[in-house]
Amino acid sequence: MFAGLLAILIPALSWIARTLVVSLVVRALVGVGVAFTAYHFLVGPILDAIKSQMVGWPADLVQWAGLLKFDIAVTIICSAYVIRFSVSALSAVKKP
Secondary structure, three states: OHHHHHHHHHHHHHHHHHHHHHHHHHHHHHHHHHHHHHHHHHHHHHHHHHHHHHHHOOHHHHHHHHHOOHHHHHHHHHHHHHHHHHHHHHHHOOOO
């Protein structure tokens, strides 16, 4: 009796597990890819542009920006946008 039930249950459970694992792997790869691409092409150029604009600032203002961790704040804000875009990309991936 149990052998017949196990013969039906094991393939069904393995199919469910494969489907869930594939879905999770695809969603994770899409999220990582979007996050890496956005960080590489969005955050890096924004920080470089800010640094290039700070060349003409007075020394006192640059010291205050460093003391107040201005660069870290900009990085955190840009990273928050990258995470938001990544979550949007993950939700756009259709579930099987």
